[in-house]
Amino acid sequence: MPRTTLAAAAALTLAGVAACGGNGGGTTGAGGGTALYERLPDAVKDAGVIRFAGDSHPPYRIVANDGKTVTGIDKELQDALAKVLGVRGEISIVNGLPAALSGMLASRYDAFNGPVKDTAEREKQFDAIVWMVSRTSYLVPKATSSAVKDSGDLCGKRIAGTAGSVVEEQAKRLSDWCTKQGRPALTFIGLADTNGTILAAKSGRADAAGMTESAAIDAMSKEKDAFTYVTQSDEQGAGIDQLAMLVPKSGGLGPVMLEAFKEIFKNGEYQRIVDKYGLQNVAVDEPKLNTAAAQ
Incomplete structure (x- = not known):
C-alpha cells in the first residue's frame, strides 16, 4: 500500500497514542511518543508503520492458513522494535528472499529480518543490523x-x-x-x-x-x-555467520533501527525472546551495523 494512502490514518492513530499518554516503551516525545520516533524518516512517520517483508520460515515466521496471520520469533521481535520506535509493525508474506530484496528496493517494504547473512555485497544497497549468528x-x-x-x-x-x-x-x-x-x-x-x-x-x-x-x-x-x-x-566451511535485518540504505531507516535494537537489548525484550525460543546459542551480546564491510 502506498505511503500516502496511510498518512491520514496514521495521523489519527498517533494522535490517539499521544492522547492516551502511551510511550511505546521508550522515552516520551512528540508524535509517536518515543525519543526514537523523531529520528525516523518522514515517510515512516507519515505512515505510522514499519512494513516488514517475510517468507514462511518457522520458528521465525509461522504463517497461518489464511496466509496473513504471522506468529513466531520475528513477530515478537518486530513488535518490540516498533514499540520503541513509536509506530506499528506490519508483516507482508512474500515468496522467498529475492522477492523480499526486490520489494524493499521498490519501496514496497521497509525491512526484512531474514535470517539472512550480512555480506559486503548486500551492504552496497542495504544497512544490515546483526542481531544473531547461526550454523x-x-x-x-x-x-x-x-x-x-x-x-x-x-x-x-x-x-x-x-x-x-x-x-x-x-x-x-x-x-x-x-x-x-x-x-x-x-x-x-x-x-x-x-x-x-x-x-x-x-x-x-x-x-x-x-x-x-x-x-x-x-x-x-x-x-x-x-x-x-x-x-x-x-x-x-561452516564458521559462524552474522545474521541481520536488512533495511534499504536509500530510506535512511538503518541507523534508527540499530538504535531500536539497542533499546530492546537494554529493556530486556531481546533476552525474553531469546529465552522463550531457546536461541541462547545464537544470541549476540549487542547489535551491530554493517559488520561485513568492516572486515
Whole structure:
C-alpha cells in the first residue's frame, strides 16, 4: 500500500497514542511518543508503520492458513522494535528472499529480518543490523537417517534449501569439502521457503533439508518421530555467520533501527525472546551495523 494512502490514518492513530499518554516503551516525545520516533524518516512517520517483508520460515515466521496471520520469533521481535520506535509493525508474506530484496528496493517494504547473512555485497544497497549468528544444520528423515550419521555423510546427497539464503552458500562450502576429500559433490535444490524444503525431504525429492539449527529443532519438535539432524562443521566451511535485518540504505531507516535494537537489548525484550525460543546459542551480546564491510 502506498505511503500516502496511510498518512491520514496514521495521523489519527498517533494522535490517539499521544492522547492516551502511551510511550511505546521508550522515552516520551512528540508524535509517536518515543525519543526514537523523531529520528525516523518522514515517510515512516507519515505512515505510522514499519512494513516488514517475510517468507514462511518457522520458528521465525509461522504463517497461518489464511496466509496473513504471522506468529513466531520475528513477530515478537518486530513488535518490540516498533514499540520503541513509536509506530506499528506490519508483516507482508512474500515468496522467498529475492522477492523480499526486490520489494524493499521498490519501496514496497521497509525491512526484512531474514535470517539472512550480512555480506559486503548486500551492504552496497542495504544497512544490515546483526542481531544473531547461526550454523547450518541439515534435517534428515529418520527413515533414511541410518546413512547420515554426520554432515560428511551428505556428500553426494540432494540437499533442499531456501534459494539465495545463507544455507545455499553453506551447502556449496560443504560440497567443496566433499570433493577435496575425493567424495562426490552434493546437489543443491533451491526452493522458495523452509516449508518447501521440509516437504522436499519428506517426499524423497531431497535427501535432507538445510536450514538454521533453530529451524531444524523447531521442525523436529513438531514431528518428533520424523526427523533427525546434523550440523556442518568448521572444517567443512561452516564458521559462524552474522545474521541481520536488512533495511534499504536509500530510506535512511538503518541507523534508527540499530538504535531500536539497542533499546530492546537494554529493556530486556531481546533476552525474553531469546529465552522463550531457546536461541541462547545464537544470541549476540549487542547489535551491530554493517559488520561485513568492516572486515
